[in-house]
Amino acid sequence: MRARSLLLLALCAASAAAQSVKIRPEVLTHELEHPWAIAFIGNDRMLVTERPGRMRVVEADGKLGAPLDGVPKVEVGGQGGLHDLVTDRDFAHNRALYFCYVEPGTSSGTSTIAMASAHLPEDAKRLEQVKVLFRAKPQVRGNLNFGCRIVDNGDGTLFLSVGDRFTHQDDAQKLDSDFGKIVRIRKDGSIPPDNPFLNRKSALPEIWSYGHRNPQGMTLGPDGKLWIDEHGPQGGDEINRPEAGKNYGWPVITYGENYGGGKIGEGISAKEGMEQPLHYWTPSIAPSGMAFLLNDKYGKAWKGSLFVGSLKFRYLDRIELRDNKVVKEEKLLQDRKQRIRDVRVGRDGLIYVLTDEEKGELIRLRPE
Numbered sequence: 001m002r003a004r005s006l007l008l009l010a011l012c013a014a015s016a017a018a019q020s021v022k023i024r025p026e027v028l029t030h031e032l033e034h035p036w037a038i039a040f041i042g043n044d045r046m047l048v049t050e051r052p053g054r055m056r057v058v059e060a061d062g063k064l065g066a067p068l069d070g071v072p073k074v075e076v077g078g079q080g081g082l083h084d085l086v087t088d089r090d091f092a093h094n095r096a097l098y099f100c101y102v103e104p105g106t107s108s109g110t111s112t113i114a115m116a117s118a119h120l121p122e123d124a125k126r127l128e129q130v131k132v133l134f135r136a137k138p139q140v141r142g143n144l145n146f147g148c149r150i151v152d153n154g155d156g157t158l159f160l161s162v163g164d165r166f167t168h169q170d171d172a173q174k175l176d177s178d179f180g181k182i183v184r185i186r187k188d189g190s191i192p193p194d195n196p197f198l199n200r201k202s203a204l205p206e207i208w209s210y211g212h213r214n215p216q217g218m219t220l221g222p223d224g225k226l227w228i229d230e231h232g233p234q235g236g237d238e239i240n241r242p243e244a245g246k247n248y249g250w251p252v253i254t255y256g257e258n259y260g261g262g263k264i265g266e267g268i269s270a271k272e273g274m275e276q277p278l279h280y281w282t283p284s285i286a287p288s289g290m291a292f293l294l295n296d297k298y299g300k301a302w303k304g305s306l307f308v309g310s311l312k313f314r315y316l317d318r319i320e321l322r323d324n325k326v327v328k329e330e331k332l333l334q335d336r337k338q339r340i341r342d343v344r345v346g347r348d349g350l351i352y353v354l355t356d357e358e359k360g361e362l363i364r365l366r367p368e
């Protein structure tokens with residue numbers, strides 16, 4: 001009897017905890033084809049990328065605009081196409097945007113990851129002054145593991161995540177390749193004078209950190225540091241806080257294994273000189289966009305939480321951290337069974353989510 005009441009109490013406590021913040025998902029549009037990223041371009045307007053190479057305005061009431069003119073040619077196929085989009089920190093004054101995409105290579109069948117800047121006029125009908133700031137080296141075939149998230153670091157530089165392209169996993173440990181790296185450049189495309197490998201012979205000067213696999217989520221934390229999530233192989237998806245010049249281990253150390261089983265390399269998960277992840281998921285959740293909620297629109301319980309989309313298990317993960325350790329995870333939007341591609345906090349302080357489907361949705365989470 002006593003055990004039963006204790007169990008009941010525990011169950012009540014668990015469900016009370018799960019329902020501590022009730023949210024009402026408000027679908028603004030379900031007419032987006034594989035949307036990838038949201039940028040807030042006004043108090044009541046958003047700009048969204050669709051992987052097949054389009055950018056479109058979504059009004060606060062969900063009204064969808066025509067595709068913008070001026071988007072460069074994008075190589076669409078597999079996981080690749082048009083990916084991340086961010087506004088400049090000073091967007092209200094300079095109307096500057098940064099976006100990344102898969103660009104056709106110079107020889108047939110090859111491609112690479114490019115990052116460009118553009119000016120968005122007030123009417124938001126087209127991109128102007130498009131300038132390619134960076135192209136990842138080398139150009140190769142294949143359409144997997146592009147990475148392709150951007151962060152405006154606030155010091156005049158941009159971070160870009162570049163995946164290992166799947167076929168080039170060993171490049172993640174090589175400093176003469178951009179694959180498996182976080183790169184850092186200035187907003188005019190030049191190299192910042194304090195990047196970590198400027199004095200290393202044969203190292204690419206844009207490299208910030210290395211040993212990454214496929215980072216599809218990236219944001220600045222409340223600590224002002226860069227936070228990323230990255231896909232492991234089978235198991236071993238990670239959260240990292242990439243610091244200048246550090247090695248995050250892939251493919252030498254990993255908590256994952258090869259698809260279908262079998263160890264990767266020596267099958268080790270730790271090695272001197274290589275950083276441990278802040279957190280890892282086994283089995284893989286296939287993490288996507290990430291955002292910190294720093295306001296209390298959803299009450300105190302969610303303030304400070306990190307939100308990460310799961311493509312594979314189709315939920316929004318709410319992560320509580322203490323001293324940079326994950327102390328709790330809560331699965332949200334599970335009943336909707338949608339691949340979550342991006343999560344951002346809007347100018348209104350609310351959480352917005354994109355679902356990566358043929359009829360992809362833009363969802364605003366209303367606290368109740």
Ligand SMILES: [Ca+2]
Pocket residue numbers: 211238248249250253254275276277
């Ligand atoms: Ca790692």
